[in-house]
Amino acid sequence: MALRSISRRFGSRILNYRSSVASLHSHATSFGFQQVKEEEKSKLVGNVFTNVASSYDIMNDVMSGGLHRLWKERLVGKLSPFAGMKHLDVAGGTGDVAFRIFDAVNSVKRRALRKVDEDSLEETQIYVCDINPNMLNVGKQRAAERGLRDNKSLVWVEGDAEALSFDDNSMDGYTIAFGIRNVTHIEKALAEAYRVLKRGGRFLCLELSHVDIPVFKDVYDLYSFKVIPNLGELIAGDRESYQYLVESVRRFPPQEKFATMIADAGFEKVEYENLVGGVVAIHSAIKL
Amino acid sequence: MFRTAARRLLGAGFTTSRLLRLPKPRPTTIIPYSYCTSSTESPIGNQSVNPNQSDTAREEGHRRDESSRKPRAEFEEEQARVLAASLRHVPRLGWTEEAMIAGSRDVGVSPSTVGSFSRKEAALVEYFMDDCLQLLIDRVDSGLDLQNLIPSERVSKLVSIRLEMQIPYVSKWPQALSIQAHPVNVPTSFKQRAMLVDEIWHTVGDGASDLDWYVKRTVLGGVYSTTEIYMLTDDSPEYRDTWAFLDDRVKDAFDLKKSIQEAKYFAQDIGAGVGKSFQGLMNVHKGWS
Numbered sequence: 001m002a003l004r005s006i007s008r009r010f011g012s013r014i015l016n017y018r019s020s021v022a023s024l025h026s027h028a029t030s031f032g033f034q035q036v037k038e039e040e041k042s043k044l045v046g047n048v049f050t051n052v053a054s055s056y057d058i059m060n061d062v063m064s065g066g067l068h069r070l071w072k073e074r075l076v077g078k079l080s081p082f083a084g085m086k087h088l089d090v091a092g093g094t095g096d097v098a099f100r101i102f103d104a105v106n107s108v109k110r111r112a113l114r115k116v117d118e119d120s121l122e123e124t125q126i127y128v129c130d131i132n133p134n135m136l137n138v139g140k141q142r143a144a145e146r147g148l149r150d151n152k153s154l155v156w157v158e159g160d161a162e163a164l165s166f167d168d169n170s171m172d173g174y175t176i177a178f179g180i181r182n183v184t185h186i187e188k189a190l191a192e193a194y195r196v197l198k199r200g201g202r203f204l205c206l207e208l209s210h211v212d213i214p215v216f217k218d219v220y221d222l223y224s225f226k227v228i229p230n231l232g233e234l235i236a237g238d239r240e241s242y243q244y245l246v247e248s249v250r251r252f253p254p255q256e257k258f259a260t261m262i263a264d265a266g267f268e269k270v271e272y273e274n275l276v277g278g279v280v281a282i283h284s285a286i287k288l
Numbered sequence: 289m290f291r292t293a294a295r296r297l298l299g300a301g302f303t304t305s306r307l308l309r310l311p312k313p314r315p316t317t318i319i320p321y322s323y324c325t326s327s328t329e330s331p332i333g334n335q336s337v338n339p340n341q342s343d344t345a346r347e348e349g350h351r352r353d354e355s356s357r358k359p360r361a362e363f364e365e366e367q368a369r370v371l372a373a374s375l376r377h378v379p380r381l382g383w384t385e386e387a388m389i390a391g392s393r394d395v396g397v398s399p400s401t402v403g404s405f406s407r408k409e410a411a412l413v414e415y416f417m418d419d420c421l422q423l424l425i426d427r428v429d430s431g432l433d434l435q436n437l438i439p440s441e442r443v444s445k446l447v448s449i450r451l452e453m454q455i456p457y458v459s460k461w462p463q464a465l466s467i468q469a470h471p472v473n474v475p476t477s478f479k480q481r482a483m484l485v486d487e488i489w490h491t492v493g494d495g496a497s498d499l500d501w502y503v504k505r506t507v508l509g510g511v512y513s514t515t516e517i518y519m520l521t522d523d524s525p526e527y528r529d530t531w532a533f534l535d536d537r538v539k540d541a542f543d544l545k546k547s548i549q550e551a552k553y554f555a556q557d558i559g560a561g562v563g564k565s566f567q568g569l570m571n572v573h574k575g576w577s
Contacts, residue, residue, distance in 0.1 A: 080403030082389055172398045200366075200397030202404060268363045269404060286404055288363055288397075 028184050032247030041184045046132055048241045049093070049182075053134035055236040056094055062231055068096075071280050072177060075206045076100040078273075078284060079173055081124075088127045088171045088196060090161045090189075091179020093135025095142055095154075097206075098128045101175075102153060123152065127166070129159045162188040166196045173197075177206040181252045190265035197287040203267055209274070209281035210254040216277050224249070255281050367405070370395050371415040382460045383409045383467055410473040413464045417480045420453045421487065428491050440542045442492045444535050447512055450484065451519060451530070462520055485509045507544070511537045 028038050036044060060068045081104045089098045105124050130136050136156050143149055159165050161183050174193045183189045193203050211217045224246040232242030255272050263270045267285035274281050374391025381387040385408055389399040405411040427449060434442045454461055468477035485508045514537060519530045
């Protein structure tokens with residue numbers, strides 16, 4: 001009994017550190033509920049997205065009942081894009097967020113408001129970075145459909161969130177929508193985000209997160225584990241990938257924990273907003 | 289109320305400047321550790337640098353810096369600096385996001401920070417209101433001569449000093465007023481005006497805290513707002529008409545107070561008179577019986 005109380009006093013600090021390291025390690029070696037080697041996780045995730053790329057957007061609509069559009073609108077609204085902005089959308093393969101930012105910057109209303117005497121008539125640049133070339137191809141196709149194939153503002157880059165190929169202090173904004181869950185080492189991705197952002201730049205992360213509301217939580221779990229893999233099989237013909245998806249959501253750190261991780265990377269004013277009771281959370285932060 | 293209450297609780301040595309600059313607590317914000325990842329700058333082409341190497345460097349950096357937390361005050365200061373720089377662009381661009389974006393560029397910060405201000409334009413207007421109140425307090429504290437003036441003249445002088453601070457922005461002030469009138473922004477703008485009016489009365493030398501207190505603040509609030517709006521359409525040289533208008537309104541307010549006082553005394557006298565004559569009647573009646 002005494003031993004337990006002593007360990008609680010002295011050990012809690014060590015335990016916290018160890019448990020945080022342990023949970024990060026567990027994220028790096030977890031592929032859904034399976035245990036895998038760190039080096040393999042990246043390849044396995046890659047396979048998942050290669051398989052789902054062509055039906056990714058349809059599945060998003062079906063799984064979320066079209067809500068994912070509203071969530072992305074909210075994300076871009078929070079970002080408040082401006083003309084001349086350099087923005088990086090990581091894991092943004094099919095371009096949902098990037099197109100929204102592009103529209104927001106080039107909307108007629110904005111163009112009317114823009115004063116003629118702007119000395120910095122810089123071009124808005126939106127970089128879409130994804131580790132999976134198949135997802136990027138789907139994105140490029142959608143751009144072509146919108147007539148933006150040769151538009152200089154949208155740049156499609158293949159790259160790894162943990163090792164970005166962009167200069168330090170070069171981006172005004174960084175968004176990652178439904179992507180950070182799939183990264184092997186979250187803290188590396190956060191560190192890279194911190195590196196490429198300019199002073200005053202904003203980090204925004206939209207991700208599926210944890211629900212705590214009592215009855216709703218059970219409904220959500222039921223929906224996730226019973227309905228979604230079946231939908232995956234029916235529509236995309238790939239049950240395993242969607243099983244991975246729902247399992248990886250459960251293994252991802254909860255909102256508060258993730259916020260602490262963001263703060264540890266050096267960001268200021270870390271906040272999060274739960275949407276749909278915690279099904280989705282938008283974390284935002286500023287680099288100063 | 290804030291200044292008088294604070295004075296009473298904390299004594300004369302209390303400076304209100306700190307009272308106005310309290311940072312608002314944010315519900316879901318985390319205090320960050322300082323984490324020097326910028327020191328491990330990796331050149332563009334070298335992304336294949338050993339992850340193990342950078343890991344150990346980061347580990348050391350983390351251990352070294354865990355003790356020193358970057359204070360949140362620095363962040364608040366940075367935001368304040370952006371807002372201050374934005375004010376310079378307001379006469380040209382109005383109380384808008386564009387002014388804030390220009391301001392952030394002046395400070396050397398990415399315009400993305402503008403997105404993080406809650407109720408963006410309102411943040412700029414509120415910053416300006418706080419700033420003006422602070423300037424007014426500083427002016428008063430650094431020896432403004434009010435001794436030779438009667439109370440109504442003191443009130444006039446203080447209101448005119450405060451309104452003069454708005455002169456550079458007069459062309460865009462209607463926009464600021466409409467922003468302050470938005471339902472979302474009303475609580476804050478109302479509070480700021482209440483503090484301003486309280487400050488003015490306190491300086492004039494009114495320490496009352498009875499029902500009279502509310503009446504005085506309300507009346508002065510009315511005088512201030514009407515003068516502010518009058519100033520928007522005044523083209524007289526050096527706003528002479530506005531100051532004349534202000535003096536008249538202040539005089540009316542004081543006259544009103546006097547007339548209410550007189551009415552009260554009059555009612556009391558009548559009451560006393562009626563009471564006496566009634567008593568007299570009763571005595572006579574008693575005398576009769």
